[in-house]
Amino acid sequence: MEEGSESITKDRGTVCVTGASGYLGSWLVKRLLERGYRVRGTVRDLENPAKTAHLLRLVGAKERLQLVKAGLLDERSFDAAFSGCEGVFHTASPVMFEADNPQAQVIEPAVTGTLNVLKACANNPTVHRVVMTSSTSTLRYPEIELSNQVLDESNWSSVELCTSLKHWYAVSKTLAEQAAWKFSEEKKYTFISIIPSTILGPILSSNIVTSAKDILAILKGDALVARRYLRMGYVHIDDVASAHILAYEKQEANGRYMCSAFDMADYELEEFLQNRYPNYKVPISIPRNIKPPFAGLSSIKIQKLGLQFKGLEEMFDDVVRSFTEIGVL
Numbered sequence: 001m002e003e004g005s006e007s008i009t010k011d012r013g014t015v016c017v018t019g020a021s022g023y024l025g026s027w028l029v030k031r032l033l034e035r036g037y038r039v040r041g042t043v044r045d046l047e048n049p050a051k052t053a054h055l056l057r058l059v060g061a062k063e064r065l066q067l068v069k070a071g072l073l074d075e076r077s078f079d080a081a082f083s084g085c086e087g088v089f090h091t092a093s094p095v096m097f098e099a100d101n102p103q104a105q106v107i108e109p110a111v112t113g114t115l116n117v118l119k120a121c122a123n124n125p126t127v128h129r130v131v132m133t134s135s136t137s138t139l140r141y142p143e144i145e146l147s148n149q150v151l152d153e154s155n156w157s158s159v160e161l162c163t164s165l166k167h168w169y170a171v172s173k174t175l176a177e178q179a180a181w182k183f184s185e186e187k188k189y190t191f192i193s194i195i196p197s198t199i200l201g202p203i204l205s206s207n208i209v210t211s212a213k214d215i216l217a218i219l220k221g222d223a224l225v226a227r228r229y230l231r232m233g234y235v236h237i238d239d240v241a242s243a244h245i246l247a248y249e250k251q252e253a254n255g256r257y258m259c260s261a262f263d264m265a266d267y268e269l270e271e272f273l274q275n276r277y278p279n280y281k282v283p284i285s286i287p288r289n290i291k292p293p294f295a296g297l298s299s300i301k302i303q304k305l306g307l308q309f310k311g312l313e314e315m316f317d318d319v320v321r322s323f324t325e326i327g328v329l
């Protein structure tokens with residue numbers, strides 16, 4: 001994407017980011033401010049500096065960032081946040097892999113929350129484009145046998161299969177994105193979804209999200225075997241932010257966009273981490289003869305839209321640097 005002072009000085013209008021205090025939301029707010037947007041960010045708790053201080057310190061925040069309180073299950077709370085906005089980036093969703101009450105803690109906020117956000121967009125006279133953050137968990141678990149298949153935007157996870165695996169996050173993201181597509185039919189706004197794989201890169205707040213926690217655990221010597229994803233995609237957080245902004249700014253953007261730079265079998269991840277960070281105690285726990293469930297993830301569509309992915313080393317070096325800066329590694 002174009003960078004530099006020209007992009008900072010140009011006024012690009014007002015957009016809203018839901019879940020602004022989150023890992024991705026924060027980075028997206030940073031990049032939008034740098035590009036000259038006026039940004040509304042929704043947060044659940046305006047009084048908690050752990051959720052807001054890093055946002056208020058961003059370049060341009062003093063002049064162009066406004067934080068607004070909104071909760072996914074508070075149906076009308078997005079009306080004020082979207083007032084006067086031309087675009088909405090919907091990143092807010094529970095990112096948790098274990099829950100005592102998955103329906104209430106994960107599925108309901110993701111699905112009903114997404115519909116609440118979209119209802120507010122539909123009722124708003126100025127919002128013309130909505131970019132939602134989905135997840136590769138919406139397509140990595142189809143009913144069909146995958147083994148040699150490269151997955152793309154045409155694939156969808158089976159909710160029945162994810163439920164039987166108790167993969168509540170995948171259930172929540174699949175149902176939320178499907179509900180979003182259905183609700184957005186024939187609405188006055190254009191709806192686009194970005195489908196990132198595991199997001200890594202710099203952490204702006206001190207909160208370490210689940211995706212980064214997995215890598216932290218391996219670097220601290222925990223065996224990966226408990227995870228059993230077997231093959232995963234990885235993408236730099238800056239590329240995910242760029243994908244959202246490209247989808248918003250490029251008129252021709254449409255539909256779903258996979259956003260995954262590399263995919264590795266879990267044993268390859270262990271070997272990569274062991275070679276790249278020899279000072280840490282990375283265990284080799286995955287046998288090489290375990291067959292990963294799918295052959296790869298195709299991000300050709302977002303690359304054709306103009307995204308150039310950062311390298312694998314940069315992605316991991318950036319998150320490892322954040323671990324040491326925060327003091328957890």
Ligand SMILES: NC(=O)c1ccc[n+]([C@@H]2O[C@H](COP(=O)([O-])OP(=O)(O)OC[C@H]3O[C@@H](n4cnc5c(N)ncnc54)[C@H](OP(=O)(O)O)[C@@H]3O)[C@@H](O)[C@H]2O)c1
Nearest residue numbers: 019022023024044071072091092093094109135198199211
């Ligand atoms: N991290 C990854 O590897 C990854 C990969 C693919 C897709 N994604 C997607 O990216 C998006 C952002 O995730 P993230 O990685 O940045 O995780 P995160 O740091 O946990 O951010 C999630 C955000 O959602 C907000 N949220 C959760 N429940 C909410 C509720 N009931 N009402 C209002 N806000 C709520 C959180 O608010 P609080 O700050 O108040 O908790 C937070 O701002 C999510 O849609 C996630 O599914 C993430």
